[in-house]
Amino acid sequence: MIGFIPLKGFDMSEYILTLDQGTTSSRAIIFNKKGQIVQMAQQEFQQIYPKPAWVEHDPMEIFSSQASVAASAISKAGINGRNIAAIGITNQRETTIVWDRKTGEPLYNAIVWQDRRTAEYCNSLKEKYSGLIQQKTGLVLDAYFSASKIKWILDNVDGARERAKRGELCFGTVDSWLMAKFTNLRLHATDVSNASRTMLFNIHTQSWDDDLLALFDIPKSMLPEVKASSEIYSQTATTLFASKIPIAGVAGDQQAALFGQMCTEPGMLKTTYGTGCFMVMNTGESPAMSQNNLLTTIAWKIGNKTTYALEGSVFMGGATIQWLRDELGIISDASQSESLAQSVKDNGDVYMVPAMVGLGAPYWDQSARGCIVGLTRGSSRAHIVRAALESIAYQVGDIVAAKIADTGIHVNEMRVDGGAVANNFLMQYQADILNAKVIRPQVLETTALGAAYLAGLAVGYWDDLDSIKALWQAEREFNADMSEDIRLAYSKKWHQAVERAKGWSE
Ligand code: ADP
Numbered sequence: 222m223i224g225f226i227p228l229k230g231f232d233m234s235e236y237i238l239t240l241d242q243g244t245t246s247s248r249a250i251i252f253n254k255k256g257q258i259v260q261m262a263q264q265e266f267q268q269i270y271p272k273p274a275w276v277e278h279d280p281m282e283i284f285s286s287q288a289s290v291a292a293s294a295i296s297k298a299g300i301n302g303r304n305i306a307a308i309g310i311t312n313q314r315e316t317t318i319v320w321d322r323k324t325g326e327p328l329y330n331a332i333v334w335q336d337r338r339t340a341e342y343c344n345s346l347k348e349k350y351s352g353l354i355q356q357k358t359g360l361v362l363d364a365y366f367s368a369s370k371i372k373w374i375l376d377n378v379d380g381a382r383e384r385a386k387r388g389e390l391c392f393g394t395v396d397s398w399l400m401a402k403f404t405n406l407r408l409h410a411t412d413v414s415n416a417s418r419t420m421l422f423n424i425h426t427q428s429w430d431d432d433l434l435a436l437f438d439i440p441k442s443m444l445p446e447v448k449a450s451s452e453i454y455s456q457t458a459t460t461l462f463a464s465k466i467p468i469a470g471v472a473g474d475q476q477a478a479l480f481g482q483m484c485t486e487p488g489m490l491k492t493t494y495g496t497g498c499f500m501v502m503n504t505g506e507s508p509a510m511s512q513n514n515l516l517t518t519i520a521w522k523i524g525n526k527t528t529y530a531l532e533g534s535v536f537m538g539g540a541t542i543q544w545l546r547d548e549l550g551i552i553s554d555a556s557q558s559e560s561l562a563q564s565v566k567d568n569g570d571v572y573m574v575p576a577m578v579g580l581g582a583p584y585w586d587q588s589a590r591g592c593i594v595g596l597t598r599g600s601s602r603a604h605i606v607r608a609a610l611e612s613i614a615y616q617v618g619d620i621v622a623a624k625i626a627d628t629g630i631h632v633n634e635m636r637v638d639g640g641a642v643a644n645n646f647l648m649q650y651q652a653d654i655l656n657a658k659v660i661r662p663q664v665l666e667t668t669a670l671g672a673a674y675l676a677g678l679a680v681g682y683w684d685d686l687d688s689i690k691a692l693w694q695a696e697r698e699f700n701a702d703m704s705e706d707i708r709l710a711y712s713k714k715w716h717q718a719v720e721r722a723k724g725w726s727e
Contacts, residue, residue, distance in 0.1 A: 302462030309470035309672030339369035359517025470675030481671030498538035
């Protein structure tokens with residue numbers, strides 16, 4: 222019998238493709254077996270603001286932009302679908318889409334996580350249900366999450382609720398939507414990490430929660446099947462890639478980044494320094510419930526093992542530096558902040574609290590507003606810029622402290638990614654304030670990398686977790702170099718400044 226003899230040295234499936242569907246752009250990144258980026262493509266899409274505080278995306282544009290960057294990355298790499306061993310998907314979380322099960326037609330635009338139209342409704346539930354919701358879902362009752370957005374669509378689109386009751390509608394977060402579209406509507410599924418951001422998913426039983434579905438009046442038939450983060454979900458339809466490719470890894474963006482940073486042991490944590498800062502800590506196989514207003518979430522499920530995480534975010538991270546550039550005009554680009562901060566020996570006792578949109582975890586004070594305190598005749602723009610960078614480190618430090626209080630786990634090191642980690646002053650100051658090592662990896666596209674790892678593991682592209690861990694490499698480590706006395710004195714001043722920012726717009 223004549224068998225198929227593979228060409229020597231030529232592996233037909235050499236790459237993993239990640240679809241990274243973010244809030245402002247769709248990206249496709251192709252990784253090789255070493256976890257290096259081979260090629261990428263990116264496309265921004267329209268942000269729709271129908272009313273103040275409403276934010277929508279066109280689901281068709283989410284899909285078409287994602288399909289187009291995938292095709293573009295593949296063609297720029299000079300390969301084709303047969304060279305892709307698996308697809309990983311990572312996505313903006315919580316954003317809510319409802320579509321017709323048969324036709325795939327969306328009923329309404331995607332309601333984006335930032336959208337506040339259901340804030341008042343959520344506030345009305347707070348007194349009675351916030352404890353129940355936190356206990357079941359790990360989340361703080363808020364309009365960010367999908368539940369109240371689904372309800373809004375059912376209540377406000379003509380005929381939607383009747384159609385939902387008849388089982389004609391599907392709800393999905395962006396991962397579900399993309400999978401439905403990439404499989405010609407054969408698949409209606411999500412992974413545990415995305416499900417855990419809907420505020421309808423019981424993170425203890427890992428199933429859709431009947432009490433919460435009743436509370437939000439959402440028929441169960443609308444909800445996707447919940448799968449592991451690393452398993453073969455389905456093959457893509459051939460209309461797009463001309464060959465079937467398994468979709469095999471799915472995780473929400475922050476969870477994917479935690480995996481991409483290989484924070485696979487309890488106590489390991491990463492912070493992404495973008496517009497805001499997102500810190501996520503692996504807390505192991507059982508959920509750590511927060512006493513300090515952090516979110517408990519599912520990080521991923523691989524095989525039958527579920528890993529949980531604690532999460533906290535800072536609203537104004539890199540955005541503080543944008544504000545210095547665009548509103549104050551005291552720097553011309555973000556990178557200039559580093560040399561200016563280093564041009565003075567310390568902050569000259571100037572502190573900035575960038576509470577321009579209130580304060581997030583662990584303070585959760587919506588009425589806080591920004592302030593700069595401690596100004597003297599000798600204060601210069603360098604001091605202000607330095608205070609702005611320091612404020613990012615202090616805010617992240619406050620979340621780490623909350624995590625330590627919740628888990629009792631001491632933090633020795635933190636892995637970092639995102640645009641602002643290019644700033645060496647900020648990274649060193651962060652290490653000093655945490656009294657821990659800050660590690661910047663070689664591949665900063667950790668979100669996309671995490672989804673690629675999840676997909677590659679499922680199809681045997683990588684043998685096991687150990688072989689992936691061996692790929693992760695630090696680019697630079699920042700070691701703490703500040704005395705205990707000074708750290709405590711600075712932190713005390715920072716917290717005094719925070720007190721001055723709190724409650725300002727009440
Ligand atoms: P996002 O994904 O949220 O759009 P990015 O990860 O692309 O954000 O990071 C962009 C942010 O990082 C911006 O807010 C910018 O001000 C900040 N940033 C970029 N470079 C630096 C730098 N060298 N120093 C400080 N902040 C920076």
